[in-house]
Amino acid sequence: MFLLLSAAIAPGLALFSYFYLRNQMATEPRKTLLQTFIFGALITFPLMFIQYVLREEGAFSNPYLGDVLVASGLEEFFKWLVIFLLIFRHVEFDDPYDGILYGASVSLGFATVENVLYLLSFGIDTAFIRALLPVSSHALFGVVMGYYFGKSKFQKNDKEIEYLLLSILIPFVLHLIYNSILTFKGYWVILIAPFMLYLWWTALRKVKLAHQHLVQHLYEQKHN
Known part of the structure; x- marks a missing residue:
């Protein structure tokens, strides 16, 4: 059991550590990040319940609608809602790169619990492919989401609403x-490999841009 739980939790922690350590300009409070991770973990259960009810009630005659379209939309919306309601106006969300960390944190909270439940059901043999695909993809969706939250809060060009919409629309499309x-x-397998490469390229590009916004933000603070 210990080995299985370790295999389920390790990918999420490794990915979060990667994005956390890339932030060399400032250190985000670990307590707030942990709280965000926990909220991301907690939304797993209502999401699973809603999807179970929809499936049992036969809400969608087309499997694609329920298993792909609705599942993608619900998961990204709940993650987005956590950040919007609990983090977006928080005093500790104080620079553009914070969005990356909070987006990754809530997504990996969800992905980690989902991964634990999946490995408990199907065994440790699936751990490697789960780490490569579902866990990492959720983290990358969260990075993209957080990037646009950061743009919405700190970009001074009257586009707060536009970036807020992009913060849920783009992760939803990628998840879809x-x-x-x-x-x-x-x-x-032939299709997922190039898509995951594209997803990593997109997320790392957002990380780089967020760093640039952070440097500019700190410069403006210093000279104002």
Whole structure:
């Protein structure tokens, strides 16, 4: 059991540590990040319940609608809601890169609990592929989401609402593409590899841009 739990939790911690350590300009309070991670973990259970009810009630005659479209939308919306309601106006969300950390934190909280439940059901044999795909993809969706939250809060160009919309729309579209690829049985592996490379490239580019915004933000603070 210890080995299984370690295998389930380790990918999320490793990915979060990676994005946390990339922030060399400032240190975000660990307590707030931990709280965000916990909230991300807690939303797993209402999400699972809603999806179970929809499935049992036969709310969608087309499996694609329920398993891909609705699942992608619900997961990204709940993660977005946690950041918007609990973090976006928080005093400790005080620089553009913080969005990256909070987005990754809430997403990895959700992904970690989901991963634990999955490995408990299907065994440790799936741990490696789970780390490569579901856990890392959730982290990267969260990075993109957090990037646009940071833009919304700190970009001084009257586009707060536009960036807020992008903070949920773009992760949803990426998640939708990811889930859609997994429905192509037989050759999904051929499609998922380039998509994951693109997802990593996109997320790392957002991280780089967030660093640039952070440097500019600190410069403006220093000279104002």
